[in-house]
Amino acid sequence: MATIGERVVNLRKRAGMSQAELASISGVSASLIRKLEQGSRSDVRLETARKIAAALRVPTTAIITDHVGDQADAETVDHWGAVRRALHGLGDQSGEPPTVDGIRRALDASMPLWRGDKYAELATTLPKLLADTDTLVGTDRSQRFVRSRLLHLTGWLLTQTRQFEAAELALLRGLDDADDLLEAAAIVSTRCWLLLRRGRLEQARQLAIKWADDVEPRISRATPRDLSAWGWLLLRSSAAAVRDNRPGEAEDAIRLARTAAVAMSRDISPGDDFLRTFGPITVAMKRAENAMVEDRPDLVLRMSQAIPTNDLAPTSNNRNRHLLDVADAHRRSRQYGEAFDVLRRIRQDSPEWIVNQGYAKDILKGIFAGRRTLTSDMRDLADFVRLDY
Structure with a gap:
């Protein structure tokens, strides 16, 4: 199987681009592209792979390998x-x-x-x-x-x-x-999330689409369990599609998920099962997540103003994941103080959660790179999340 670097160099040459041109169009540093192609780097974050794929006009899965993100600390x-x-x-x-x-x-x-x-x-x-x-x-x-x-x-x-x-x-x-079918669908939705975290975008996308088709309800008769199962599978399909450089498909899926959310009227946890919590707020958070994947921090910040992140938010996990997108949007907008304040809030609310988030560490590294000096609070958070910098 070809390495990531071999795939990048082959696709780049096929597109008639130099390394410098690929770096300029994708926004990925020429140094990283060179290291990938030379084999001195054998892995890459999914977000970076998507940027390279978008510049080359190919699906992200044309670049990444199945083992992305497999290794735990x-x-x-x-x-x-x-x-x-x-x-x-x-x-x-x-x-x-x-x-x-x-x-x-x-x-x-x-x-x-x-x-x-x-x-x-x-x-x-x-x-x-x-x-x-x-x-x-x-x-x-x-x-x-x-x-x-x-x-x-x-x-x-x-x-x-x-x-x-x-x-x-x-x-x-x-x-x-x-x-039953809906219980199975909820488990499949979580499995799709697992596949997404492992970088197995096509497998996640196909699995979510198949099961969404299987459980699609008649909206006029749908129960909260029906709507949650269908809606979450659509959200997983959208997440896989946007990461695989299929923006139209991602938007279609999340539009259908919003239909289910509107029918739900508010975020509900069917059977008091927090894993199945679904509704308009959940869909709004996932829409913002898609915008962040597409590197649109300005849109994320605008959308976030209408998304509650207090105790009324659906679940701590989805709320915190959304807040990481907000923090990253501030960072990319060079609003480093605001970005750090969001990270500090997540630590206060969910200290054990943030320690396990590589995304949070990447945001913190970006904040540090953009500042001349670090405050004691920033150094303290870096130590808390065990940041290697």
Whole structure:
């Protein structure tokens, strides 16, 4: 398989461009393009790959390889080792056999940890919960629901913390136990997000499109569960398309998602499941995310003025991801103080979440590059997120 650098040089030559011309059109430094083509750099961020692809007028998937973003930080891997072992059936199953009702109560009691991004506490409690759930060998509906629900949450959490192989295992196991089509669709949506984070744009796009077609409801009769399942798959399809330099397709998908959101009237969590929270605010945040991918910081800042990011926002994860786009828009507009203030707010609200965000570190590096001096608060945040600079 050709390397990223080999693909870039072949596509560049086919387009009749020099390295300098490609750098000028894409906005990517000539130094980085040269390093990629010479093989001294073997990886690239998805955002950078999209810029190069747009300049060459090819899909992003013509450049990136499947392993983009696969590697997790060693510190994170160690932190989640017990969870991964439990997923493989190697957890501690000693003690009195659990019951379905007992596991359900334990899962319900743990929900504030999931919603509040309490990763350290989840890393401690989740292995035992997974091990207990593995003892449910029956196939009745209540057991399947509990297993599927926990495995979906686990896959979402491991995707968030860059444990991609383990996340794939959890989501596929959860899909096997899914009780109905809409429950399965919610898991598939999370899997599409996992594929996006791994740089597997075409696979994510095709999977989201197929399932969106399968669950498309009649709007006049649709329930919140119907609208959430369909809407989220459309959002995943749009996210994959915009990253793969397919702006028209991305806009079509997000326009349909907005139709579902309008029918929902407000952001709702069907079945009190925060992973399925969907509505107009969620779609607005994802539309702003697309604008950031397309390198339109001015549009992101305008859109953000109409998007609430207080306690009324749908979920902490989607709110924080949107705020990172806002911070990056400020940074690209050379509003470094405003950008840093947004990062500081995210740290205050979700300290364990921001530590796991490579995007946040990149924004902070950009702020530092644009300033002559750093404040003590800036140095403190850099130390907190373990920034290597």
